[in-house]
Amino acid sequence: MKKTMYALPLLMLAFAVSCKKDVRETSAGNSETTGKAGFTNENNQFRFMKKFPLPDTGVQVKSSDPMARGTNCTVQTVTKTAGYDENILLNPNSDIIYIGSLIKSETINSGAYTPLLNVTRKPITMSVSLQGVQGSVAKTYLPSVSAQRTALNDILNQKITGDQPSEVSMEVNQVYSEDQMKLTIGTKFEYSKIASATANFDWSEASQKTHVVAKFLQVYYTADIDIPNDGKLIEDDPSKFGPYSPVYVSSCTYGRVGLFFLESSKSQKEVKAALTIAYKAAVTSGSIEVTTEVKNILNESTIKVYTNGGSGADAVKAIAGYEEFVNFIKQGGRYSINSRGALLSYKLRYLSDHSIARTVLTSTYNVRTCDETISQLYSFRNDQDGDHYIGFVPNMDSYWTYEGPAFKAHRMAVDGAYPVYCYSRRANGEHVFSMGGTPDGSGWISEGVAFYAYKTQVEGTVPIYEFYSASGTNHYYTPASTIGSYPGYWTERRGVAFYLFPNQ
Structure with missing residues (x-):
């Protein structure tokens, strides 16, 4: 009786969600800061304020030590610093993240996100990227949580013709510690919302388990601020805010998110490949043949997902293998009056010159590398x-x-x-x-x-x-x-x- 050994194709997924592009630093008043014609920043009293200094991005391997005798693995201590132009939001009901919200820049990287209150604001104009809206896609108001909710509902409650296209992407990464997971997801803010998803993971160096995070995003639309040509958003004197330029929320993205956390006895290549194949099978409506081996890798893994933007409230729940993973990807596929999506991510800009304010996260963790032959x-x-x-x-x-x-x-x-x-x-x-x-x-x-x-x-x-x-x-x-x-x-x-x- 001949036994057939199935080879799993090593497909790799490279759909990036959190952009990590360098942002050009410009002097105050330079239109290259925003790319907007006519932008002068001339009336912006914050234009000469310093930006909070951030560490350089990069990866450092501090050591490389063999594991215990009798294994086929080595351990490297890695320090990684990554920068993000866009930040994942794990609490869509946050009263801090809204268009025009002012935040102390020195509290961003710690995850504290201290808001700046008692500020004399100027009206802002917000617009959304929905297509086919029978009416205006923009509203002007004094920025606040309630004002944004009202403005957004007014726009979304208008008649919308035609189907709304959505951007679907998934990024898969191996993780080695809970601290590194925050870096992989791209946030420290409100991380406690998903801490239960990995509460039982074995992070020890001796563990034979592979840990993977798959970040699935389905973007319905964005809400964006119109940056005024003179650069002025508030009336207050800069001296009351300390030495560093505050930042403000300039853009919010709405849709559906699924953060999948997997623990498996299979190698990271096998797990990544299985997730990639299952994801492609879901988004291509079954036109890709999925082998029993691929299904078994997911069926035999421990999978939990943090989900938001679909039916029901945001929550962490278990996923029972391949079929439930595919069903999650397929459901809630487009924007509708009954499926408007949740607040998924946001961008920050400096009040001084309105350039992108990057979030920079650093994590030190041990990477256990095994001979996968x-x-x-x-x-x-x-x-x-x-x-x-x-x-x-x-x-x-x-x-x-x-x-x-x-x-x-x-x-x-x-x-x-x-x-x-x-x-x-x-x-x-x-x-x-x-x-x-x-x-x-x-x-x-x-x-x-x-x-x-x-x-x-x-x-x-x-x-x-x-x-x-x-x-x-x-x-x-x-x-x-x-x-x-x-x-x-x-x-x-x-x-x-x-x-x-x-x-x-």
Whole structure:
């Protein structure tokens, strides 16, 4: 009986959500700051204020240390600093984030977001990017939470003709700590809203688990401020605000968000590829064939999602595998009077020159990198004829009963390792794994290379013993040097068959 090993295509997803572009610094009064014709900034009393200094972006590897003896992994201590032009909002009901809201710039990177109150404001004009609105898409008002809600409802309650296009994107990243997860998502503000999603994740260096965040965004429309040509948004004297220019919310994006948090025993490449394939299958209405292997990777993972902008309130909930993941992506596919979306993200600008105010986040975390040519092998048995089998696929057909993880082996050729061939003899229901060519006797069929192993012990490997039952014509491979169960059944201990990696 030949076993087919399925190869998972390593598709990588590169749909960026949080832009990380450099913003050109300009002098006060330069129209390049906003790209707006006629912009002078000449009446802006804040135009000479300094901007709060931010750290340089980049990645530093501070150390690289081997893991414990007997593993195929190394650990690097990484410090990463990333800048964001656009910020994810985890609390759509925040009373701080609205068009024109003023915030102390020195409190942004800490996540405190201290608002500036008791300010004499000038009226602002806000417009939305919806198409086909039968009426005005702009409103002028004094900025406040309530004023924006009223203005937005007035615009959205007008008749809208035609379908509204939406931008759909997903970004997948491996994460190594909760602190790094904040950087990956692109926010510290209101992070507590989703902390429960990863409360049970094992972040220890010894963990064999892979942790991945998939950030799904579906943008319906944006609401944006009209920056006045003279640059003046408030009447107050700059001296009351301290040494640094305040920032203000210049744009808000509305739609639907899903932040998926996955913990899996599979490699990061396998998990990323499975998510990519499932996502593409969802957005292309099933035109992509999805293999059982891909579905099983998601079905066997622990998945939670923070969702907002669809039906119901924002919440963290569990996702039961592939089908629920695909259903989430498919639902709520477009803007309508009954599905207007939630506030997803926002942009900040400096009050001094109206350039983009980037949010810069820094995280230090340990990156555990493993040799992904080494994969888990699983053990199976057939109770009818006593046959045993080992393979990389954890879910075989109904002929086999799953016994659990056996040991680990190389999927492909590496220096020092040799091919281990699988031979089957259907008459006896018998499988043999051998480095030494076709077994003695007639009727053997080669099923090809099963995996790669070592003829002598190398660092990190253990001996794998072969046991044989004459009555059952059954071969069994295990790192245990003795078999406690059914000692009379196993008539021969044939010694070390090869050397491979243990489960732990």
